[in-house]
Amino acid sequence: MSLIDNAIHLPKEEMPRQWLNVLPQLPEPLGAYKAPDGSDMPPAALGAIFPPKLIEQEFSDQAQIPIPEPILEAYALWRPTPLVRAYGLEKALKVNSKIYYKNESLSPSGSHKSNTALAQAYYNHEAGIKRLTTETGAGQWGTALAIAAQRFGLDIRVFMVKVSLAQKPYRQAIMSLYGAEVLSSPTTLTQAGRAALEQNPLTPGSLGLAISEAVEEAAGRADTNYALGSVLNHVILHQTVIGQEIKKQLALVGQKPDYLVACHGGGSNFGGLAVPYVADVLAGQKIQLLAAEPAACPSLTKGVFGYDYGDMAKLTPLMPMYSLGSDFVPPAIHAGGLRYHGASPIVSSLVKSKIATPVAVSAQDAFQYAKLLAQTEYVVPAPESSHALALTCLKALELEKAGTPGVLVFVLSGHGLLDLSAYENAPD
Amino acid sequence: MSLIDNAIHLPKEEMPRQWLNVLPQLPEPLGAYKAPDGSDMPPAALGAIFPPKLIEQEFSDQAQIPIPEPILEAYALWRPTPLVRAYGLEKALKVNSKIYYKNESLSPSGSHKSNTALAQAYYNHEAGIKRLTTETGAGQWGTALAIAAQRFGLDIRVFMVKVSLAQKPYRQAIMSLYGAEVLSSPTTLTQAGRAALEQNPLTPGSLGLAISEAVEEAAGRADTNYALGSVLNHVILHQTVIGQEIKKQLALVGQKPDYLVACHGGGSNFGGLAVPYVADVLAGQKIQLLAAEPAACPSLTKGVFGYDYGDMAKLTPLMPMYSLGSDFVPPAIHAGGLRYHGASPIVSSLVKSKIATPVAVSAQDAFQYAKLLAQTEYVVPAPESSHALALTCLKALELEKAGTPGVLVFVLSGHGLLDLSAYENAPD
Numbered sequence: 142m143s144l145i146d147n148a149i150h151l152p153k154e155e156m157p158r159q160w161l162n163v164l165p166q167l168p169e170p171l172g173a174y175k176a177p178d179g180s181d182m183p184p185a186a187l188g189a190i191f192p193p194k195l196i197e198q199e200f201s202d203q204a205q206i207p208i209p210e211p212i213l214e215a216y217a218l219w220r221p222t223p224l225v226r227a228y229g230l231e232k233a234l235k236v237n238s239k240i241y242y243k244n245e246s247l248s249p250s251g252s253h254k255s256n257t258a259l260a261q262a263y264y265n266h267e268a269g270i271k272r273l274t275t276e277t278g279a280g281q282w283g284t285a286l287a288i289a290a291q292r293f294g295l296d297i298r299v300f301m302v303k304v305s306l307a308q309k310p311y312r313q314a315i316m317s318l319y320g321a322e323v324l325s326s327p328t329t330l331t332q333a334g335r336a337a338l339e340q341n342p343l344t345p346g347s348l349g350l351a352i353s354e355a356v357e358e359a360a361g362r363a364d365t366n367y368a369l370g371s372v373l374n375h376v377i378l379h380q381t382v383i384g385q386e387i388k389k390q391l392a393l394v395g396q397k398p399d400y401l402v403a404c405h406g407g408g409s410n411f412g413g414l415a416v417p418y419v420a421d422v423l424a425g426q427k428i429q430l431l432a433a434e435p436a437a438c439p440s441l442t443k444g445v446f447g448y449d450y451g452d453m454a455k456l457t458p459l460m461p462m463y464s465l466g467s468d469f470v471p472p473a474i475h476a477g478g479l480r481y482h483g484a485s486p487i488v489s490s491l492v493k494s495k496i497a498t499p500v501a502v503s504a505q506d507a508f509q510y511a512k513l514l515a516q517t518e519y520v521v522p523a524p525e526s527s528h529a530l531a532l533t534c535l536k537a538l539e540l541e542k543a544g545t546p547g548v549l550v551f552v553l554s555g556h557g558l559l560d561l562s563a564y565e566n567a568p569d
Numbered sequence: 570m571s572l573i574d575n576a577i578h579l580p581k582e583e584m585p586r587q588w589l590n591v592l593p594q595l596p597e598p599l600g601a602y603k604a605p606d607g608s609d610m611p612p613a614a615l616g617a618i619f620p621p622k623l624i625e626q627e628f629s630d631q632a633q634i635p636i637p638e639p640i641l642e643a644y645a646l647w648r649p650t651p652l653v654r655a656y657g658l659e660k661a662l663k664v665n666s667k668i669y670y671k672n673e674s675l676s677p678s679g680s681h682k683s684n685t686a687l688a689q690a691y692y693n694h695e696a697g698i699k700r701l702t703t704e705t706g707a708g709q710w711g712t713a714l715a716i717a718a719q720r721f722g723l724d725i726r727v728f729m730v731k732v733s734l735a736q737k738p739y740r741q742a743i744m745s746l747y748g749a750e751v752l753s754s755p756t757t758l759t760q761a762g763r764a765a766l767e768q769n770p771l772t773p774g775s776l777g778l779a780i781s782e783a784v785e786e787a788a789g790r791a792d793t794n795y796a797l798g799s800v801l802n803h804v805i806l807h808q809t810v811i812g813q814e815i816k817k818q819l820a821l822v823g824q825k826p827d828y829l830v831a832c833h834g835g836g837s838n839f840g841g842l843a844v845p846y847v848a849d850v851l852a853g854q855k856i857q858l859l860a861a862e863p864a865a866c867p868s869l870t871k872g873v874f875g876y877d878y879g880d881m882a883k884l885t886p887l888m889p890m891y892s893l894g895s896d897f898v899p900p901a902i903h904a905g906g907l908r909y910h911g912a913s914p915i916v917s918s919l920v921k922s923k924i925a926t927p928v929a930v931s932a933q934d935a936f937q938y939a940k941l942l943a944q945t946e947y948v949v950p951a952p953e954s955s956h957a958l959a960l961t962c963l964k965a966l967e968l969e970k971a972g973t974p975g976v977l978v979f980v981l982s983g984h985g986l987l988d989l990s991a992y993e994n995a996p997d
Contacts (some may be wrong), residue, residue, distance in 0.1 A: 143579045144584060144641060144645040145583070145642070146581050147646065152570070153572045153574050154572070156572060213572060214572065214573070217573065217574065217575075218575065218947065219636070249947035292947075310990070311986070311987075311989040311990065314990065314992050315949065315986070315989055315992075316992075318942060318943050318944075318949065318992050320944065338686070391738035398803050432741065488796070509827060512746060514749060515746050515747060516719055519646065519677035519716055519720075521743065554729065558739070558740075558986045558987060558991070559741035559986060561739040561743055561746075561987075562738070562742065564743075565742050565745075
């Protein structure tokens with residue numbers, strides 16, 4: 142008997158040695174960021190909260206950026222991640238399509254966020270920074286940055302969205318285990334936090350507000366920088382290892398993708414999947430890039446394209462993006478990582494130029510297919526990832542009905558083991 | 570730059586195709602099990618709660634037992650598991666010893682329990698059984714059996730030790746996600762449960778009591794069998810894939826072990842590590858097999874060897890083993906999987922004949938080194954596994970002091986992501 146390996150493994154030597162920068166490829170150049178007051182903003186203005194290398198990457202015109210060795214060494218702890226053929230799921234759905242998932246849940250933090258967390262911690266450490274502040278929604282980003290800070294010897298303070306902290310107490314425990322200080326946002330430590338509490342003492346908090354708090358503190362301290370887990374160009378850049386690996390893995394089994402699906406909150410997961418395929422789409426290949434966003438926070442499908450702030454207190458630059466408005470407080474859905482009012486400028490540009498297509502997914506579908514994945518593939522997906530999973534399943538069923546099965550790949554951006562309370566209260 | 574892979578991977582084809590049975594190798598044959606009233610007990614008496622194949626394995630004199638294909642296929646979902654060189658841990662400890670850990674946390678359930686859960690569910694399914702009952706302490710066994718039951722189409726009811734359920738609410742959520750019914754033990758559904766509640770309405774429960782409840786129910790229903798996650802010979806048999814893989818993996822890097830360490834509750838993890846090495850020890854190789862048990866429940870180091878019951882209500886056969894007494898209720902330590910009054914007959918025999926050595930480990934040491942492992946290897950160990958880890962670290966430090974570094978291997982029996990509340994209240 143020969144044993145089937147459901148996973149396509151890339152050898153370590155095949156790990157991507159560079160990140161892919163989509164900026165030079167975009168049909169229309171991204172509009173320049175503007176200062177919060179609307180005036181022109183030189184890149185150097187970001188120096189108050191970011192190290193020089195990340196600012197350089199944010200606006201780079203290089204097509205490829207080599208990954209420094211200390212980051213490659215850290216990636217090698219778990220990368221390349223397997224691309225798994227979901228035979229059990231296909232069978233349960235009774236579809237002839239081939240469904241693959243890229244298992245980013247195997248990282249030290251349990252999600253794809255480690256890809257950029259390690260890069261950001263490294264560049265800050267290189268720049269002599271001793272301390273980072275950040276926000277976290279579901280806790281995946283905070284966990285990833287806590288581990289990355291631990292690896293590169295930085296202290297870290299995490300502003301965690303109040304409602305998420307209450308929903309997911311184990312998140313605080315794991316970030317603390319890795320040495321992070323975790324605060325429930327809004328706090329009374331920042332002007333942004335105090336203002337929000339004054340307006341509504343019972344606010345559940347939001348990612349936009351937690352970002353304001355973390356940025357405000359970092360801007361006010363010379364030894365402290367801020368790190369963002371999504372939205373920005375350099376974050377998406379670091380995530381492009383995902384799409385690059387998928388491409389190599391599909392080539393190993395002689396497959397070409399028809400649909401590539403990732404969840405969309407701020408854009409880092411979707412961007413990391415999509416960017417390596419942008420050139421193929423522009424060259425006319427029939428690949429659909431689908432961004433699965435929650436119906437409860439539909440920034441891409443219902444948002445308006447224009448300049449908006451990345452945070453609630455309007456401390457960040459104005460960026461060209463789809464947005465529901467920087468003062469939008471999304472409902473307390475369990476996919477906390479997708480509770481963001483805006484979308485990254487890069488993903489916004491891909492959607493605007495019709496290279497990528499956004500689809501809103503209901504929480505009900507997300508939970509239903511999450512349960513199916515657990516019971517067929519023995520993997521518990523994060524609520525965020527479940528949106529990509531659900532969209533993939535719905536698409537596979539649609540293809541089956543049309544008699545046109547295809548090859549679908551979704552990113553399992555993280556596991557849901559620290560989100561299990563969500564499953565207890567899941568909508569039926 | 571060539572990237573270091575800290576993990577030694579075995580190819581799928583190298584997965585063990587047989588389990589190793591230690592019974593024919595033991596210097597003294599195991600004493601026969603006796604009926605609860607002390608009379609002779611024919612193996613067939615176990616037929617009320619176990620399928621024929623497992624009873625056959627319990628008393629087999631075959632040195633090797635082939636693993637059936639459906640179980641191999643299930644194992645292939647994640648096995649072979651990697652053997653990881655813990656460079657980060659070695660560096661932090663400042664030791665020249667080589668420390669490896671066998672990462673059993675990568676199974677669908679997150680622990681080594683899946684190795685026997687899948688085998689037991691398979692044999693019950695083959696025997697026409699529709700439903701399983703079981704107990705669980707920390708929740709690892711219950712999770713593993715829930716997934717295994719899901720795979721082979723069985724219903725399952727889990728009696729979870731009350732104190733563990735309260736400590737680890739996510740465990741109930743994950744077992745439910747996989748379709749299991751989870752009850753807090755003691756319940757009022759069984760005589761054993763009612764008797765315990767009458768004696769002490771506030772009892773925290775114990776593994777021994779939860780076993781009584783599960784056995785009582787299974788014995789009374791023809792469509793229902795019972796499954797035990799540790800202690801018994803057939804359970805240890807199924808776990809021998811662990812030690813077999815380690816042997817091959819160490820050979821791949823030209824290493825021989827000086828110390829092999831696993832935690833000890835009922836004996837399945839330690840047995841699975843030790844059994845494949847028993848012949849080597851008997852042949853005079855200098856390998857120390859160390860069983861790390863919790864100081865709060867020291868069945869091997871402080872227990873008495875003799876015949877005792879496996880459960881509190883004295884429903885199980887009498888077995889020859891080290892025991893603290895079947896009515897011993899261990900304190901509510903966080904390593905719930907190690908809260909068992911007895912030890913498996915096989916491990917008891919190995920200890921009695923000095924093939925294996927037990928060592929009691931304090932909860933304080935377990936948590937201290939768990940934190941160190943997280944911060945150096947980016948893995949959160951289960952509280953149970955932390956006992957093996959701590960003993961390994963203490964031994965490596967001792968070897969360093971003596972100027973005699975060696976090769977140490979411990980089993981990371983499971984991850985601690987569903988036990989994070991334990992870390993919040995960890996002793997300093």
